[in-house]
Amino acid sequence: MTTILNPMMVDHESRFERLARQVERIARIIDYDEGERHNARGNNEGMENIFQNKNHIPNRENPRLVHRNENANDVLHRLRGDRYQVTQIVEEVLNRVGLNVGFMNQPHFMSAFPQVVQMAEVPRGVKNPKITTKFAEEVRESTTEHVARYLVEIGNLANDENLKIKFFPSSLTKNAFTWFLNIRPNSITTWNQLETAFHAQFYRGEMNVAVTDLVALKCEDGETIDDYLIRFKNARSMCYVTLPENEIVKIATMGLGFYMRRKLLNVHIPDLAHLAEKVRQTERMKKEKEKHRT
Numbered sequence: 001m002t003t004i005l006n007p008m009m010v011d012h013e014s015r016f017e018r019l020a021r022q023v024e025r026i027a028r029i030i031d032y033d034e035g036e037r038h039n040a041r042g043n044n045e046g047m048e049n050i051f052q053n054k055n056h057i058p059n060r061e062n063p064r065l066v067h068r069n070e071n072a073n074d075v076l077h078r079l080r081g082d083r084y085q086v087t088q089i090v091e092e093v094l095n096r097v098g099l100n101v102g103f104m105n106q107p108h109f110m111s112a113f114p115q116v117v118q119m120a121e122v123p124r125g126v127k128n129p130k131i132t133t134k135f136a137e138e139v140r141e142s143t144t145e146h147v148a149r150y151l152v153e154i155g156n157l158a159n160d161e162n163l164k165i166k167f168f169p170s171s172l173t174k175n176a177f178t179w180f181l182n183i184r185p186n187s188i189t190t191w192n193q194l195e196t197a198f199h200a201q202f203y204r205g206e207m208n209v210a211v212t213d214l215v216a217l218k219c220e221d222g223e224t225i226d227d228y229l230i231r232f233k234n235a236r237s238m239c240y241v242t243l244p245e246n247e248i249v250k251i252a253t254m255g256l257g258f259y260m261r262r263k264l265l266n267v268h269i270p271d272l273a274h275l276a277e278k279v280r281q282t283e284r285m286k287k288e289k290e291k292h293r294t
Contacts, residue, residue, distance in 0.1 A: 051071075110185035113165060117189075120162035129154045129167055135202070136174040140240065143203045146171065147195060161191050168194060176202065209238040211251075218255045225279040228255065229272055245271050 113120055122128055133149040135141060150171045157163045165188065169180050179201055188194050214235055219228040232252050243251075249269050253261060256279070264283045271276045 026275060102171060109181070112180065112183035113186045114186050114189055117162045117165050118161070120166050122163060126157075129157060131167065131170040133171055134173040135171060136178045137176045137202055142203075143199050147198070164191050165194055209235050209240070211239065211243070213239050214239060215254060216250050219257060225276050225283075229276055233272070247277055248272065
């Protein structure tokens with residue numbers, strides 16, 4: 001067993017030794033570039049000071065002087081950006097060899113959109129759209145309907161692909177917005193990619209309504225005809241089968257009570273609006289008859 005494992009262990013150790021050397025080279029190259037930009041002496045002594053001190057211990061934190069003609073905030077921002085890039089490179093090297101690591105524990109947000117999308121601006125004289133439609137991954141929310149509403153709200157800006165992409169996150173909230181935050185940086189470059197990813201994450205096939213589901217809808221006791229038809233229309237809007245209006249009226253009528261169905265038998269009703277009116281008339285006549293009996 002030892003004979004078998006020893007070569008594997010040696011190979012494993014050699015891999016990590018090579019990895020350590022690669023990471024050290026990356027850090028030194030970028031640290032040197034940073035030091036070279038700010039080293040005014042212009043000789044090799046600067047490079048030696050960057051890598052080690054008198055005890056031959058590598059320097060991880062080299063002091064950076066802020067000159068009079070420099071803005072301290074700009075210098076800090078630049079240094080943080082360079083360090084962020086170094087850490088990204090190191091992470092990528094480690095992950096490529098099978099180590100799932102993440103040193104970037106700081107809450108830095110990296111957009112899923114490229115710079116050209118992030119920097120896109122609305123035409124002069126046009127205000128940024130106010131997105132009122134919000135998708136939160138609630139029960140029975142339709143992804144197709146949400147996209148359609150979003151495109152209507154942004155109006156002519158939908159003709160610009162970059163703007164159409166840029167403002168879409170503003171239409172997300174709660175779990176849906178959290179999903180967007182976790183999309184891989186710079187991975188969405190077209191509207192088709194964004195819409196496909198959105199549907200893939202949130203589309204629910206069971207939201208489609210079949211004709212049998214419409215037939216199963218019934219007007220409940222005490223429910224007004226208006227409330228019943230609102231429920232019926234909502235279900236109809238999610239039905240994937242297109243039906244003529246006269247068939248829709250027949251199905252809606254089947255959901256009414258026995259008394260109402262009998263009264264409406266052989267009555268021509270062209271649409272749901274007329275159905276509601278006929279039901280109201282029938283209910284009024286019924287109440288008047290009951291009133292006269294008493």
